[in-house]
Amino acid sequence: MGRIFSRLMSELMAGRFVYTGELSPGKSTRLEDLISSATLLKRHVVACNVTDNPRARANLSSLAAAVAVQERAGVEVICQMTARDRNRLALTSDLLGASALGIRNVLVMSGDHPSLGDNPSAMPVYDLDSTQMVSLVRAMVDNGTDLARNRIEGEVKLHVGVTGNPNAVPLEAEVAKLGRKAAVGAEFIQTQAVFGIEVVERFLDAVGKLELPVLVGIMPCRSFRTADYILRNIPGVKISQDYLEALKRTEDIQDKTLKEEKVDEVNEEYFSRMIRELRRTSRVAGVHIMGVNYDRIVGRLVERIGGMKIDLDNE
Amino acid sequence: MIITRKKPFETIEESIKSFKKVFIVGCGTCSTVCQTGGEAQVKEVAEIIGEKCAGYTVVESPCDARILRRDLMPKKAEVDSADAVLALCCGAGAQSAADFTGKIVVPGLDTLFIGKIERIGTFYERCRACTDCVLLDTGGICPYARCAKGLLNGPCGGQVDGKCEVGGYTRDCAWVLAYRALDRHGRLDVFMKYRPPRDRSKTPQEITGRK
Numbered sequence: 001m002g003r004i005f006s007r008l009m010s011e012l013m014a015g016r017f018v019y020t021g022e023l024s025p026g027k028s029t030r031l032e033d034l035i036s037s038a039t040l041l042k043r044h045v046v047a048c049n050v051t052d053n054p055r056a057r058a059n060l061s062s063l064a065a066a067v068a069v070q071e072r073a074g075v076e077v078i079c080q081m082t083a084r085d086r087n088r089l090a091l092t093s094d095l096l097g098a099s100a101l102g103i104r105n106v107l108v109m110s111g112d113h114p115s116l117g118d119n120p121s122a123m124p125v126y127d128l129d130s131t132q133m134v135s136l137v138r139a140m141v142d143n144g145t146d147l148a149r150n151r152i153e154g155e156v157k158l159h160v161g162v163t164g165n166p167n168a169v170p171l172e173a174e175v176a177k178l179g180r181k182a183a184v185g186a187e188f189i190q191t192q193a194v195f196g197i198e199v200v201e202r203f204l205d206a207v208g209k210l211e212l213p214v215l216v217g218i219m220p221c222r223s224f225r226t227a228d229y230i231l232r233n234i235p236g237v238k239i240s241q242d243y244l245e246a247l248k249r250t251e252d253i254q255d256k257t258l259k260e261e262k263v264d265e266v267n268e269e270y271f272s273r274m275i276r277e278l279r280r281t282s283r284v285a286g287v288h289i290m291g292v293n294y295d296r297i298v299g300r301l302v303e304r305i306g307g308m309k310i311d312l313d314n315e
Numbered sequence: 316m317i318i319t320r321k322k323p324f325e326t327i328e329e330s331i332k333s334f335k336k337v338f339i340v341g342c343g344t345c346s347t348v349c350q351t352g353g354e355a356q357v358k359e360v361a362e363i364i365g366e367k368c369a370g371y372t373v374v375e376s377p378c379d380a381r382i383l384r385r386d387l388m389p390k391k392a393e394v395d396s397a398d399a400v401l402a403l404c405c406g407a408g409a410q411s412a413a414d415f416t417g418k419i420v421v422p423g424l425d426t427l428f429i430g431k432i433e434r435i436g437t438f439y440e441r442c443r444a445c446t447d448c449v450l451l452d453t454g455g456i457c458p459y460a461r462c463a464k465g466l467l468n469g470p471c472g473g474q475v476d477g478k479c480e481v482g483g484y485t486r487d488c489a490w491v492l493a494y495r496a497l498d499r500h501g502r503l504d505v506f507m508k509y510r511p512p513r514d515r516s517k518t519p520q521e522i523t524g525r526k
Contacts, residue, residue: 084464088512110471113463113481124464131468132512147512169476173494173506177469180509192472235473235480 005157006104007076008047011286012188012213017279018286020078020190020215021045021298023069025060027118031068038073040295044302047076049107049190049288055233056084056117063094067101078161078190079103082111087127091136092146099140099156107161107190108133131181134160138185160185164214165192166203167236175206182210190288193219193230195240197277204283213285216278220267220301222294224248243270267297272304279305316431317345317378317405318438319352319424324363330421331401337364337421338390338397340412341373342404348432351424352403360403360423369397377408383415394418428460446517452505453489454496461489467510470494 004010011018021041023034041048050069052062066079079098086094098106110130114122128136132147137160139145144152162181168174178189189212194200200216207214219237221227224247231239246266253259278284291297331337339357346352354373361368370393374386387394394400399419402409405426413420428440443459449467450457459465463481464473473480474488497506 110464110466110473112473115463115481126464126466127515128512129464129466129468130471131509135509135511163472165472168470168472168474170491170494173470173491176494176503176507180468180507184509236475 006159008078008105009159011046018046019044019302020047020049020286020288022049022290022292024051024054024292025062025065027057027059034065034069035072037295038069038075041298042073042075044299047078047105049078049080052080052082056112056114058119063098066103070102077103078105078107080107082109083126083128083130083133084111084114085125087125088147091128091133095137095140095158099158104157105159105161106137109163130162131184134162134181134186135184159187161188161190162186163192164189165236166194166199167192167238171206178207179210182212186212188213188215190215191217193217193237193290195238195243197274200278208283215286215288216284217288217290218271219290220271220294220297221247223263224251264297264300268300268304271301275305316348318427318430319346319349319405320427321351322423322425327423331399334398336369336397337367337399337401338369338394339371339401339403340377342377342408343373343375346404346424350435357403369393377404378411380411380415383411387415446519446522454493456489456493456496458489
């Protein structure tokens, strides 16, 4: 390690508090929506994650979308890659492609099981797991080889991040797993969505010794129904009662614009307080805002807290 | 044990409809314990297919070619008179019967897995025959058989309170079980160890040098 290839990593290394956003390609050939979302997010985040078939739905490729977003919207991306759909040959190949096309950050994960997705009879690949994917990236970047030690021509310029779940029970097993990911060369952690500061504190206490930058995931919900869906469908997410109740109260508002405005207020209020508290605990490297299909909230939140730009400019 | 399940009788009936005579082979070992290919089940199928049945026998362990030969020899005339063999045993037994008799083999059972028998009718998958047993490293919990993703380096983000995302959080997460077992044995250092990717070139064929 040591060399810095991306803006994300350079900000993290400089110890500046960063915001990252998230874009989720759909089952579509239309890139326009992604590009316009990315353009909206650009002012507020240092980089944008591009998801790889979340919930095991076969969508537009994360790599293709990531390249398009980076080139057309001019925002740096964190290309998510799961172990679910590709064996080590295909993963190596896509990582080479990513580096060649200018992607500089990848986030590796095992990926939701196909049985939960929209092609449930598909073969679950998992030739590698997320930890082994980290060591694949390390071999490519540090040694210029693939896992079988075959030489690669040209440099591979990628930073590799991993996911962590502060909500996990038992947390010890999750932390031990993160320890192993750190030991094989992961460079940053982005967490599953959290809704409370206590859970973050507990997590940071446990992973602090790994000395990896942690970007805490937050997921502002566009409506009470979204929050309810997430609660029931995304593994391991625990939503605080206060937040749920505040969202629930907006359900009775008939006027659509008024309702949206109220929901935005709830999110702004709840998450800006949370981010402020997170920033006070200097151990958090940044916040990963998963406002998928809810781009406007990212800008509102970041601006409310004082903005990323201000932060960056003052340094 | 090799755990098997009966194919629906309609499926078997459809499979054997073009044959005049069928000889039924049961299994005296695993399929007897699973109650899928023992004496009672073989007789039951023989009765249902009636005149189509050329004969039947329960081979002590049809997957062992020597025992299959020993147990089928006394039934040679009946086997010879049949167009097909209906195998009420696992896939290994069925293929062994096919090799020996040279007949068309109709599988009467579906082979599910190598498993542990809790009690009659309650089986748990415990082994995937991976060719390179890792149980010492995993607290005696097989990650291939028991982790839906076959992961080698700990639980994924899909486990909630120790339960797996596959199957609606009803099954235990193999890696949480492994963590707890290793903790109980005072061997958490083993849990922490990095396990490199599996060498999938180690096939049983390559190891045994046989077809």
